[in-house]
Amino acid sequence: MITETSAVTFRQNLGEMLNQVQYRHDSVVINKDGKPVAVLVDAKLFERIRRMQNRFDALCKRIEQGFDNVPETEGLVEIEAAVEIERAQTRSSAKQR
Incomplete structure (x- = not known):
């Protein structure tokens, strides 16, 4: 469950919130x-989030290194084309339902 609280209430009830x-x-x-x-x-959840962040950062670095030699404008054009393909596939799938 997710509880929302104000900073003041949190400070007043820290022990209860920790439990x-x-x-x-x-x-x-x-x-x-x-x-x-x-x-x-x-x-435990925080540790999972931290591991996921580390894997995500490593993946981003690998992708960045893979595209080191691609000019930025060319890369942006490729990204836009890939996004448009995905959107078209999503629209097509939605129509079939």
């Missing part, structure tokens, strides 16, 4: 002036 995250594996979104500024999550 909620640790034992029930809930998450707490902390709002300041009505906007989310932080999230308290279970340590």
Whole structure:
């Protein structure tokens, strides 16, 4: 479950919020002036997120290295073409349903 709370309430109920995250594996979104500024999550979930971020960063680096010799304008044209193909396929699939 995801709980939203203000920063003041969070500060006042820190122990309870920690128990909620640790034992029930809930998450707490902390709002300041009505906007989310932080999230308290279970340590195992955070570790999974960290590993996913590391893999994503490594993948981005490999893609970047693979396109080192491609001029930016040419790359952008290829990206736009790929996006248009995907959109066309999505529209086609939606029509078939």
